[in-house]
Amino acid sequence: MLLDTDGQGLNWPGSLPLLHAVADGVIAATFLLVPAVLLYLYKRRGESSEREAALVKLFLLFVFAVGLVHFAAVLAPWFKAPALEGLLKGAAALLALATAIGLLWLAPYLLRLPSRDRLQAEISAHLTTLEELKSTRQQLEARVDERTKELAQATQRFEIALRGSPISVFSQDKDLRFTWAHNLPIGLKSEDLVGKTDADIFPPEAASKIVAAKQEAMKTGNSQELEIDFELYSRERSFYLVIEPLSDEAGKIVGTASVAVDVTERKANEHQLRLLLRELTHRSKNLLAVIHAIARQTAARTTSVEGFLDRFSARLYAIGMSHDLLVADDWHGASLRMLVEQQLESHADAFGQGIAIEGEDVMLKPEAVHNLGLALHELTANAEKYGSLSKPGGEIHISWDYCEDAKKLKLTWDESGGPKVREPSRSGFGRAMLENVVGKALAGDVTLSFPVKGVHCEIVIPATHVTSRG
Template sequence: MTSWLSFGAEGFPLRSEVWPAGLVLLHAVADGVIAASFLIIPAALLYIHKRRGESNPGETALITLFALFILAVGLAHFASLVALWAPTQGIEGLLKAAAALLALTTAIVIWKLAPQLLRLPSRDRLQAEVAAHLRTFEELKGARHQLEERVEARTKELEEAKQRFEIALRGSPISVFSQDRDMRFTWAHNAPAGLSPEFLKGKTDAEVLPAEAAAVIMAAKRKVMETGTAEELETDFELFGRKRSFYLLIEALRNGNGAVLGTTSVAVDVSERKANEDQLRLLLRELTHRSKNLLAVIHAIARQTASRTRSVEDFLDRFSARLCAIGCSHDLLIADNWQGASLRMLVEQQLGEHAEQFGETIAIEGEDVMLKPEAVHNLGLALHELATNAQKYGSLSDPRGQVRIEWQFCEEASKLKLVWQERGGPPVTPPQRSGFGRAMIETVIGQALEGDVSLSFPPKGVRCVIVIPSAQVTSRG
């Protein structure tokens, strides 16, 4: 049965029959251990190679051949172990031949792969490379930490700058916008009242503003994108039922390469400034008109005063006093922005030289009313002439004299009636001729204010009644 295992060696004695028992035991143990080890080693090599999973085809082939070679040698030793007691020299030879063939193949493959194997780093080189990588890792870790600190500091600076930017614009009439090349809003901050960033985003000026204003603004923005030069303009339009005026500064928005991405605009609401300018122009026109009228009045007063005086000194005294009366009325008007003046303050100011007598010999009664500028000038001159006459010839020239000035509305409040009444002074005799003061009170004042003036001279004291339309009154109380 075993003839095919011995390849014709049946006639030869077995080794266990020829060799001493000790030698047989030595070979048996050695071959058994070698066979078992050479069976375990290939399995370990293949397991390690598979678990590593990092090899090229050449390395895989080499390890596979080496494992097969060791396996063949192990089987050959196993056959030697069996051959001690059985005629299996044929199988033993075949296994040794296979091991020889695998050994030769492995040697050839190793020499072919030698250049690649030589390029594999040694342990010291690997350790050096690992150490270098660790140092690089630590350096990168430090650089990352520094970068994070710089980013954190820069982020903090940007947050602070943004906060300052928002605080500076908060509550101010300044708005900032950015738009793309299609002139659609991409960002807005501190938008004008009634417009929010969410409402503006994605829209064009034509979708937000009146057509005429949008056309002007969009034309300026196109020019900025074409030329790259900033543009300034002022525009007026109605927004949410209110006339608004804006100053615009438009600049090109560029990327890092200098290409124009759109526009950035700063809009300053100058509506209040424009309104103030319009009001100022109106006031200047009104001031010019009133100044001309005032100069005409002063010219007339100068001529009339000069025609009724006999000396330069007398002219200067009278003319200066009348200029002072005009100046007092002027001061009252300036104090209230030329909107008018209080009648009570006008009376008190024209009788200012006798202020210590207010409430005693001089009685002033009537609700406080605000008069228009024209009424203030004319009534001021009338009160000055009456006070001057009373001081020279009437009640104010006598310590026992009294003056009562009162006013009230009459005829269903359609007119304001002012009464000047003197008592207790020297007996009054009607003047023989009409002086400047009387002519101005009776003629000029009444005509200028479209009212009625009655000036009488009863013996007990001068009485003057001035009635003017309530249209000359701006407010009551």
């Protein structure tokens, strides 16, 4: 039997009490299930502020309490429990009040929350911005690739330009420790320099001069130039340095950048050139003295200007031919065979027939080339006028070899087949040149004889006038 609120029995018609119980049961189940589902979704979503979390919890408790009130109403017709029902209703009322107060407190905050349309607009704007960023990124990547290629090409040109050259480049920090180096001289590697100072690499005296120049560049902000010699890996080296101060983007000097040019070979060539010029000056003076003596002797033995000019010009031409041989070999010397062939070049068609030239070729020093050239010229001129070259069938045999002790070189001139020879009654210029000028100039001996068959001449000079054997 159903009970009313006073504990008296209720006389409800038909199935009405059952309908009330079912309705309250469904409502109770719904109000208990909804909080459970909302709590599950809230936990899964996992994104909310502290205010949102508090409001959600209050609302869930409120709905849960209302569900309990309806559950109690299901039992009320059969079980009288006014205290429990009142407690549940009181709790639901408090939770409802707290929820309402919370809503009022959070209303300004909730009003500021973006609407769905606003969220969609913002999402659309963000997507547009994202696409623009992607496009910008692609453009930047393309520009980076282009600059990277340009940098690689510039680096390649830089390396090609320095490859095989005597130019080295390097940089140092403010403490003058090497930070980078490229195309270093033979004996040095980049890893040998990086992290070290000049004092760690070079001799103390050279390092102090280099460091002083670099410190001056950083102090004044002006480039410095320096040429310095020092020994590097057991070899004397010379370098020309250009030192530039290195600045950062703010203009603050943070180190140095330097270029070093290896001028060792250039200085060696300059030194060799100075020696050569001094030697050339010395030999030119000697040559002028010889020409002066030739002019005086030729003039003393010539009765006419025409005769003087002919003889003097011929002797100058002989000197000039010897000079040409020396110039061709940078004044180091000349081949004896070439010297003989040159002085007899007007009779080159007779080489190997009427004119025989024998001997292992040797290289003569410049002094010997000039004087032997004059001697050969005088012998040739005499043979053309009075000896074997003055008529067909005449022969000349020219040979040379070292003497037994190898300390002297002997050149022999033999004529035959020409007119019969008689010893001249007086000494001419050619004989004076051979016996006095050539012999004395080379500290050697000249023997000139006049057998009936033809002139015979022996010229013996010290082997010191020979630079090498052919």
